[in-house]
Amino acid sequence: MAAIVLAALALGFLTLDLGGGSLRSAHSGVRGALGSLYRGTDAVLGPTRHFIQGIPSAGTSHSRISVLRHENAVLRGKIAATDADRAAHAQVARLQLAATSGGYRIVPARVIALGPGGGFDWTVTLDVGTGSGIRVDQTVTDGAGLVGRVLHADASSCVVLLGADPGSGVGVRDLRTGQVGVATGRGSAGFTFVPLDPKAVIRVGDRLVTGPTGSTSFAAGLSVGTVTAVRTSADGTTTATVRAAVSPTSLDLVGVILVGGQPLPPRPALAPAAQANR
């Protein structure tokens, strides 16, 4: 009996959520609470996670050389930063370059959690929120490539729907031909690109970027990926397989592109170099 009641309750929640926005505030409240808890937990568990993630590459000669070089540098007193700090520094430099070249204002953010659904969600939680100027639908980048868009934001964290999400579609342009189309996420397998013009000539190696402005909800000009295979169906429709420019499973430091006159955030945003020098 209890099983039937609970199952009916679960189906009731499912129906309510599918039927409209009845549970939107409940989703928002739980996401906000979990986001705040993730933030605190990541401060404690983050170093452990980084250590474990580094174990698979510890045996390779490349990483061994890096470790030895690092130790040598530490002994000489020339380098004080850890590998993680250096990677973060390099990533911030990439974000700064993106801000400068694209004319964007970018808020750097760190990935603090993946979706809590046990692998069902292609979402990540970032450690910045509305207090830093983050708003829903803003574009997230790793400096050059498209990461995703902000799905939900609360005061101190936000949830990002990755471009690789199988339900996501990204408006893109082929840099070689200028053809526009839609790239649909395929998880860790990249994207599937379908040009709007079915007769468009797409080649292996073509690079796809977001855009054009106005036809997509993402900031224009971000790299989406590279075409690795092209298929033409019997009716002449062209479909391309695309290797993603950004690996959705190895995200760490990313940047949220601020758009549309947002209030100045407490966390300093990376402004284009020309503005920063003024």
Added chain:
Amino acid sequence: MSAQRGSAALAAMITALLLQGTLIGPLATAVPLSLPAVLVAAAALVEGPTTGMAFGFSLGLVADLGSSHPAGILALAWLSLGLVCGLAGDRRTVLGDVVIAAVCCALATLFAGLLLAVVHAGGATAWVAARGALPAGLGDAVLALAVIPLVRGFLRTETLRARRGLVPGIDLGTPRG
């Protein structure tokens, strides 16, 4: 249910979701490992189907509301997981319980994936759900090796041990383990 057991259940739920989001999930991106699902299975194996169902439903609903997919998917999947594990547990050997937990978690992953495909959430398909079930079961077996003895130990302490129903009419399940 005593206040201690309620508080312990709440603490376990939050801890499992936080560890899933910040440690297990990021470290196991290729395989959909689920610490909360293993925890539901472990609790059901020790405490029986009634506690397993209630715990699975509650934990699933919180995970659903914190996710981008429609609420109710994981609640239904983990409710079923708690029920089946509670009924199927042999409660004699840890290894036997680990095997049962792994199989049930794989089936729950498959069930949740198929539900997502039915409601067209997140671009899920039946093929993706079927493909992920076996690796999820194997990964969850490894998690269960650590989680089941821990849960058994906790639930057998004097504070958290389930008491026989003082009022027979509301004694929904027989404490086990």
